[in-house]
Every structure is written in structure tokens, then in C-alpha cells.
Amino acid sequence: MKKFVWIMIIIFAGTLSSIFFISCASSKLTSKDGGMLWSENCGRCHNAPGKSAYTSKEWSAIGLHMRMRAQIPAEEADKIIAFLKGED
Amino acid sequence: MKKSIILVLMALWFNTLTSWAQNGNLNDTLLSIISKLDKIEAEKTTTNKFVMLGDAFTGVRYTNDPHNSKNNRLTTTTTGVNPVFLWTVKDKLIVESEVEFQLRGDNTSGSGFAADEGLAIELEYMNLGYIVNKYLTFRIGSFFSSYGTFEDWQHQRLTNRMISRPLGIGHGGLEPGTSLGLNFRGAFPVGSARLNYSLDVVNAPTLVTGSEVEATDSSGALKGTKAVAGQLDYEVIKDGRISKAIGGRIGFIPFPNSSLELGVSAHHGKVGERGTQYENVAANFLGFDLSYTKDIEDIKGTVLFRGQYDHLAVDKATYSYSFTDNGGNQKTINLAPFDNKSDAYYLQLSYRPSMIKDKFLRRLELTGRYCVQNIPTGTTWANDGPTARTYGYKSQFGVCLNYWIEWNAVIKFSYEGNQWQNYRNSATKPPQNYFVQMAIGF
Secondary structure, three states: OHHHHHHHHHHHHHHHHHHHHHHHOOOOOOOOOHHHHHHHHHOOOOOOOOHHHOOHHHHHHHHHHHHHHOOOOHHHHHHHHHHHHOOO | OHHHHHHHHHHHHHHHHHHHHHHHHHHHHHHHHHHHHHHHHHHOOOOEEEEEEEEEEEEEEEEEOOOOHHHOEEEEOOEEEEEEEEEEEOOOEEEEEEEEEEEEOOOOOOOOOOOOOEEEEEEEEEEEEEEEEOOEEEEEEEEEOOOOOHHHHHOOOOOOOOOOOOOOOOEOOOEOOEEEEEEEEEEEEEOOEEEEEEEEEEEOOEEOOOOOOOOEOOOOOEOHHHOOOOOEEOOOOOEOOEOEEEEEEEEEEOOOOOOEEEEEEEEEEEOOOOOOOOOOOEEEEEEEEEEEEEEEHHHOEEEEEEEEEEEEEEOOOOEEEEEEOOOOOEEEEEEOOOOOEEEEEEEEEEEEOOOOOOHHHHOEEEEEEEEEEEOOOOOOOOOOHHHOOOOOEEEEEEEEEEEEEEOOEEEEEEEEEEEEOOHHHOOOOOOEEEEEEEEEEO
8 A cells, every 4th residue: 555655646746746847838839729629629528519509708607617627728728718709 | 127127038048058058068978978888888808707507307217127027117217407507707716516406216226326216406516716827727625536537527418428327437436426625637738749637635435334234134134235334435524534535637638639538547545434443444546547539531420439447445444233133132243354446447439420411310329338347255235235245246238329409419218238247146137227318408
């Protein structure tokens, strides 16, 4: 059991360190547009709803919820939300 | 006199004119101000947003018992509506919550449905999330724990391509439904790939020790599913008397099109109640998950492949049951320590001809699933009580045909064939189930 705990600690410490160093570095925005990101990310779990399924205000709230729940990177989530709101 | 009257009349007339003019100006001014206020209101960005989502579902089930046709029955399955509430404040703070209102059917062993009857109202989860930065979100409250992906992302009616949960996976199996505590999560690009993480510090589950036995039959054999010493109870919240559990999941999405995700999950915590002989009993969970989604032109459709493996190891401990038999005698059953390791896995493949021209066929989706749950030998976890100690594994093969009426409305037709080792002390077929379910998201 002790070995298991140490393995877990190493894995998660490594992950947290990676997060720290990567968050310090500048990140390159993906070249994909919001529509492409929408079809790739949203269709992984469920049928991807179209733009007219919800209002612009609702898409803001749903987009934030899905970014958190489905763990979508921030830049990609922002592009998807803009696409669904018709702002891209 | 006449001159005075004329002057007064002129003054009155002039006053009326100026008043009218002033009122007119005043009206214009007022109208202008109101118009500007309307414009400001329309252009103002609302910082608080509220949305209600969720789903509703119902269905029927036919159970065929090969041992005894008198047990064959047609019943309704769980029927319910689960609203999800989202509030966001300034795109930094989010409150999410789901409430379940469900009428549950009778026991459907092997299908994954809840066994209780009547109306059940549950707070499935409620948490407050704060977007710290691009790579980190912090949540506090109740949330789907980081045990693989099925319970968090795939158990909902519109994401689960079958009707039931796989054996042993998710809520009611080797995992909790939700946990209470703190969660840190996020995602970031790694070149053209992607990494996501989710770390939990939550209330640990409670070890069932045998003192919870409620009923026995006349021979003293433990009745029904009460004989569950050694299992973990994820529903009991006893903060202060149990420890915390730590763990999480790391997911890796190697391809730029996000078609494939591989994940590993691990959790550790002490599960015995403090101040008892079990206070140092610990549980360790290890899981692997895989998900692949791809539109493939050559087969004119979309393929969805999912799988998950869960392994749960609880430290060895000695359990005993004390009860009063029909003769009023106090009795105790002592169980020999057993190797308390369980695992479960499932593999599932779905195909939908999404690229063909026929409108009807395009909405069909066919899914096949195989799942296995291994139960520790030497336990009393079988329905037959302590005599069936060699209860082995459960396996199930299921198929489901979905018809998507809309992107958020589906009818499902499913068959699940179960195979349980040592069922009723012989390797024979347990009940087989046929389901029809309708689900709508909103």
C-alpha cells in the first residue's frame, strides 16, 4: 500500500509541476476555428447541439459549464462559445 | 380697463405658449433621456446568467427468468426528470446543481437500476466553481468524482448509448456517484496534443462492517443484500468520523482532432470509522479509461468506442454479524478474512450511419457492450447469504438500437443477457432483460 501511495504522489506531483511550468510559458492558439473545435469536442460525448438550440446568453453559461465539466482548454472553449453565439 | 384686460389676456396667451413650448421641450428631453437609458440597458453586458437544462426519461422492461417462468414480468423502469441549474457570474464564478426526481421500479439485478420503490428526490450534485486562470478551475461542494469518465461524462441518458450502467462501473458499483469536498481541474495544450487533469480531496467512503445487518431468516442466514461486510458505502456522509480520500484522473488526448482520449485514475483513503477496530483499514482505487470518436467516410458513419477498467482493493479485516434468531437466541457469525479485491470493466462499440442520405437510417445508432464484474471470493455478497461463498463473477452482453428523433431526443431498444458464475450455487443463466426507454434533453 505504501508503494501505491508513493506512486500516486509522484504522478500527481509531476502533473502539478507540469501545470506550473506550462502555465508560465506562453501558449500558441490553435489554428482551428470555432466550428471545427465545436464538432470535435462536443461530439465526443453527445450529439452536438446547433447554434439555434439556445440563446446567446444561455450559450455563455453552458459554455463555461462545459469548459469546466469536459475540461476543454480555455482558448478552445472561448472559440466554441463565440461560434455558438454567432460572434465569430 | 380694456387695455388691462388685453394685456392680461396677451400675458396669459404668451404664458400658455411658453409653457406649452417648455412642456414640449421637457417632453423631448424626457423622451431623449428614456431613449438613452434604453440604449444603455440593451448594450449592458449581463453579468449574471441563469440556465436550466436537464433531461426526462421513462421506459419499460421485460424480465425473462429461465429458472421459473412465473418470475417473468413486464414492468416500468425508472421514470424521472432531472433538472440541471447553472448560474454564472461575470464568467468567473459558476454554480451548477442537479436534482433528481425519480419514480423507481422494482429490483432489476444485473441491469444497474436502483432497487428502491417510490418517489426518490436527490441532490445529485451542487458545487461552486471558480475559474482561477486558463489552466485551473477550483470547485467546492458535491461533484462527480474523478473515477474514470463513465460516471462524470457518460452515464446520462443522452450520452449513454445503452440504457443501464455497465456492471460494477459508476454509481452502485466500485465507484461513488458524487463526492463531497474540493476539486482542482483544468486542461492545457501540449504541442498538438492535450492534457487534462482533475484532483480531488473528498470525504472517504465508509466501510460496511456487518453491524448493519437488519434481518436474517430462520436459520440465521443473512437475508438478501444485507450481507455486504467489506463493501464501501459511498452514500453515507459521516464527516468527522471518517478520513479524507485523495485522488484524481489524468487524461491524455494525443491527436489534434481530439478523437482519442486515454485516462488513468487513482484514489486512496482510510475507510474505517475512527475509534473502531477498522480505523486503519484503507482502500485503493486504480482505473483506466479509453474513448475514441471518429467520423469515417469509408463506412459512411460515426464510430464511438469506449472502455473502462476499475480495480478496488480494500485492506483485509475480520467481520462478524450478531443477530437474534427466531428462537430469541443471540448468535454471531464470524467471517474468515478474505482478499477484498474487486474489479470491473466494460468495452462498448457504437456505429451510426451519419453520412448516408436516407433520413431514417441516418438517425439510427447500434451499440454493443460487454462488461464483467469480479467479486471477491469468500464474501457474503451473494443474494443467497453466507453459504454461497464462492460467488464469482458477473458478465453481461448487451445490444441497444437507438433512434435519434432529434439531437436531444432518443428512443432506445435494448437487450441485456447476464451470466453469473455460481448463481444459485450453479453456473446457470440468471434473468435476461429487454428494455425500451425514451429520453429527452432540454
